[in-house]
Amino acid sequence: MAVFNSLTTHGLLWITGQVSIISFLLVMLLVNQYTTTKINLQQRASSSVHRMLQGRDGHPHLTSYQDGIPLDCHVLHRSNSCNNLPNYFMYSSKRPQFKSTVINFMHVPKSGGTTMKECMNMVASNLVRDEPFLLHTEGRIQVTQDILNGDFRILNSTSLFMGDYSFGFCDLIHGIIGDKKCSTFVILREPYDRMVSNYYYCIELNQTIPGIPDCRTHTITEWALRTKSILWNEIFTDIDCTKNMNWECKMNYRTLEESYLLSQNTTYVEALVAGLDKHFSVVGLTEDMETSLKMLQQAYGLPFFDTCQTLDYNAGTYKKTMNKKLLKSIAKNQLMAHPAVRELLYPEILMYNRAKEIFEIQKKELESL
Ligand SMILES: *[C@@H]1O[C@H](CO)[C@@H](O)[C@H](O)[C@H]1NC(C)=O
Ligand SMILES: *[C@@H]1O[C@H](CO)[C@@H](O)[C@H](O)[C@H]1NC(C)=O
Ligand SMILES: *[C@@H]1O[C@H](CO)[C@@H](O)[C@H](O)[C@H]1NC(C)=O
Numbered sequence: 001m002a003v004f005n006s007l008t009t010h011g012l013l014w015i016t017g018q019v020s021i022i023s024f025l026l027v028m029l030l031v032n033q034y035t036t037t038k039i040n041l042q043q044r045a046s047s048s049v050h051r052m053l054q055g056r057d058g059h060p061h062l063t064s065y066q067d068g069i070p071l072d073c074h075v076l077h078r079s080n081s082c083n084n085l086p087n088y089f090m091y092s093s094k095r096p097q098f099k100s101t102v103i104n105f106m107h108v109p110k111s112g113g114t115t116m117k118e119c120m121n122m123v124a125s126n127l128v129r130d131e132p133f134l135l136h137t138e139g140r141i142q143v144t145q146d147i148l149n150g151d152f153r154i155l156n157s158t159s160l161f162m163g164d165y166s167f168g169f170c171d172l173i174h175g176i177i178g179d180k181k182c183s184t185f186v187i188l189r190e191p192y193d194r195m196v197s198n199y200y201y202c203i204e205l206n207q208t209i210p211g212i213p214d215c216r217t218h219t220i221t222e223w224a225l226r227t228k229s230i231l232w233n234e235i236f237t238d239i240d241c242t243k244n245m246n247w248e249c250k251m252n253y254r255t256l257e258e259s260y261l262l263s264q265n266t267t268y269v270e271a272l273v274a275g276l277d278k279h280f281s282v283v284g285l286t287e288d289m290e291t292s293l294k295m296l297q298q299a300y301g302l303p304f305f306d307t308c309q310t311l312d313y314n315a316g317t318y319k320k321t322m323n324k325k326l327l328k329s330i331a332k333n334q335l336m337a338h339p340a341v342r343e344l345l346y347p348e349i350l351m352y353n354r355a356k357e358i359f360e361i362q363k364k365e366l367e368s369l
Contacts, residue, residue, distance in 0.1 A: 083174035085183035087277040087358065088299035089365035098281070098299055102182040104135075104169050105162035108231050110197040111189035112286040117162050119293075119308035124160055126307055135163030141249045144172060144239050148247035152176065165251075167235050184279060185296065188231070188355045189286035191348040195224050196331045200324075220331045224341050229348040232263050235272075263347040272347075273354045282362065283355045295362050298369060 085094055085101060105120060107113035120132045133139060133154055140163065143154050155177060161169055170182035189197075202215035202223070215223050236259030241249040262268050276283065282299050284292030296304035335341045 083170045083182050084279055085181050085281050087283070087362070088183075088281050089295070089362040090277050090358070097181045098183065099301070100180055101281075101300075102159045102161065102170070102173070102177060102180060103300060104166050104182060104184040105132075105160075106166045106184055106186040106234065106280075107162055107164050108186065108188060108194070108234065109164065110194050110201055111187050112289055113187055115308075115311050116187055116284075119304065119311060120160060120162055122307050123302050123304060126303065130158035130160065132160035132162050133158050135161050135166040135169060137165060137251060139163060140165035140169070141239065141251065143169075144241065145247050145249045147172065147176065148241055148243075148249070164234055165237055167237070183281035185282040185284065185299075186280050186355075187284040187286055187289075187292060188352055191229070191231075191345045191352055192332050192335050194231075194286075194348075195227075195335060195345065196220065196328050198227070198230070199223055199331065200328065219334070221334055221338050221341060224335055224338075225344065228260060228344050229263065231348045231351065232259060235259075236262075260344075264343070269347045269350055273350045276351065276354050277358055280358075283358045285355065285359050288359070291359075291363060291366075295366055298366055 085097055088095060088098060103120075105113075105116060107117060117132070124131055133143065135143070146152070146154055155173060159180070166184065170184055173182060199215055199220045206216065208214050213223055213226055233256050236256055238252040239249050240252040241247050282292075282295050284295065290305075290309060293305040293308055296302070297306065335345075
């Protein structure tokens with residue numbers, strides 16, 4: 001099953017992304033187009049148009065292709081979503097719509113999400129729900145292309161989606177799932193812990209990836225400075241599609257470098273964070289998976305807690321000996337003491353802090369229901 005394959009491959013997905021980002025960065029430094037792309041992204045960010053269905057007017061920053069119209073399929077509701085049900089616990093009037101919603105899980109690496117994906121599979125197979133479709137790189141490209149080409153087989157075969165590239169998926173299917181609604185949930189983890197865990201996971205993988213520093217021979221700080229905030233990267237991953245005979249799509253990692261520049265704009269980041277309760281139906285925390293599962297169970301009326309409470313969400317084969325715990329806590333302190341690391345994790349930290357507030361609201365509401 002494709003879904004279980006992701007257990008071993010997903011760690012590489014974002015790394016593959018990073019390779020392109022870094023090559024892109026080099027190209028950008030040579031061409032020096034920062035100013036234009038930045039302005040364009042800001043204009044796009046405030047737009048609320050469904051780009052995929054709209055075409056591509058006014059996007060001079062997009063690469064033009066030889067025999068086709070370039071089309072930016074990413075939906076630009078980064079501070080404002082058009083097709084996600086809002087937070088289940090905070091917007092009670094929307095609750096009836098959760099009965100027949102597409103469920104989309106945004107997976108952030110090393111936040112308990114691999115186990116959460118296993119959980120989604122178990123919930124699906126115990127019920128009459130279909131197997132979840134995996135929105136990793138190829139999956140997201142595939143489903144986007146299919147939709148543009150008028151092929152709705154994937155959408156007709158399941159209402160469960162999950163993966164690293166699932167942000168924006170609800171907006172992508174806006175207008176083509178009839179009366180059904182779409183909702184996205186996410187599990188977040190304290191950003192420094194997440195980064196440390198990611199680093200040691202990379203070491204555990206024991207592979208050289210061309211273009212990025214080898215985690216086995218680089219310090220965690222060097223490594224973090226290159227990889228940046230993966231959560232932020234996921235939010236900004238863009239897909240470009242062109243039509244020749246058929247629509248063909250590919251990931252546009254270039255956007256990530258633009259997004260990094262935006263991540264340094266406090267006003268922008270704060271606006272995005274303020275919209276968190278509109279983007280996500282439920283915000284779970286890795287630090288409290290038990291309550292997170294109860295929240296999902298309540299929101300979706302599916303046995304997330306009953307089925308998955310016994311799974312190990314801090315899994316990973318990296319053994320939790322005292323030594324390694326100590327190592328991780330030293331690594332975390334190193335990251336926290338580094339000004340440039342603090343800067344690059346800043347948007348993720350703001351998001352996490354807001355997630356914790358939302359989590360408390362959800363918890364109170366859950367107890368009262
Ligand atoms: C697939 O979905 C589309 C759009 O929702 C719908 O029009 C079509 O009838 C469905 N086809 C099948 C075979 O279910
Ligand atoms: C890591 O991979 C190398 C080969 O690339 C191998 O020689 C080495 O034993 C591996 N280390 C571990 C800890 O698995
Ligand atoms: C920061 O973002 C806000 C909101 O998108 C924008 O209005 C402002 O011009 C940006 N500031 C800079 C310095 O780019």
